[in-house]
Amino acid sequence: MRLGLNLGYMVGADDARGQLRLTKHAESLGYEVVWAAEAYGSDSPTVLAWLAAQTSTIAIGSGVMQIPARTPAMTAMTAASLDLLSEGRFRLGLGVSGPQVSEGWHGVRFDRPLARTREFVEIVRLALSRSPVAYEGRTYQLPLPDGPGKALKLTIAPHADRIPLYLAAVGPKNLELAGEIADGWLAVFFAPGYADEQLTQVDAGRATAGRDRAGFDVVATIPLVVGADARTCADPVRAYTALYVGGMGSRDKNFYNQLAVRMGYEEAAATIQDLYLSRRPRDAMAAVPYELIDSTSLLGPKERLAERLAEFAAAGVTTAALAPYGDSIEEKLAALTTAAEALELAGV
Structure with a gap:
């Protein structure tokens, strides 16, 4: 199991400097990836580009880029740009958000989210393959059938041969879709004792696509609080x-x-x-x-964290994306160090 860092949203004036310190520290500890989120404040691609410019080895991931916020083609452009500039370190996490944000902030009806996601992913992958983008779906039609548009192809090539694509999924049907069409699942409130039910849905999707879970990245965002009790x-x-x-x-x-x-x-x-x-x-x-x-969550002293990390790994988590808590950046930095030590202690 690998460790990652989940920065969440940038919500305060000190967050930018603090998030950079956390990211650089995670990189120095050998953390695999840093994830940035978006809702209706900071957008994840801008934060990730800023972090990528000041790091060299840690992967950068959108956790997530909201599907209703962008066209599939714009998403492919952004993904290709981030991957090229970071020399292959970008991971594309997508999510449909929810009806309040989709309709209230982006003005996009929250209808048929599963079908919309499937079409969106198909177009993104088509664009990233640098093929002419011609697509006929219920939600998206490219080019528009009644105008002068023509099928265009992406003019830049990503650094990676294939940018890993993740879906944030909570409900059973969305979990199945993630297993079928994505390279990984972005999980929230992942509990080892409940994981079998969720991963059964993921495995059903993998089976639909003729694959098993080998190579599929189960990324669980896990709050991290270090202390005696x-x-x-x-x-x-x-x-x-x-x-x-x-x-x-x-x-x-x-x-x-x-x-x-x-x-x-x-x-x-x-x-x-x-x-x-x-x-x-x-x-x-x-x-x-x-x-x-x-x-x-991961709560308590290092020894307890090691036991819990072993439980998460046994439950199927392949990347533990830690969200550190603390009253200061220094406490959060120390928590990331303790977690890295705990993982080594756990031996998973």
């Missing part, structure tokens, strides 16, 4: 968990809430959502079960 370490993760389970999406369509229900936390998920949507985020945080946080 695991229960105390869980507290900084409560805000993140409450936001996603309680407030990421509408009451009727929150994929993370639905995931928590499938994981066996139906009552807690309903309570967290009720509190969060009632604008009581602190109460929602308090309602998050410790067991949910612990099962999806």
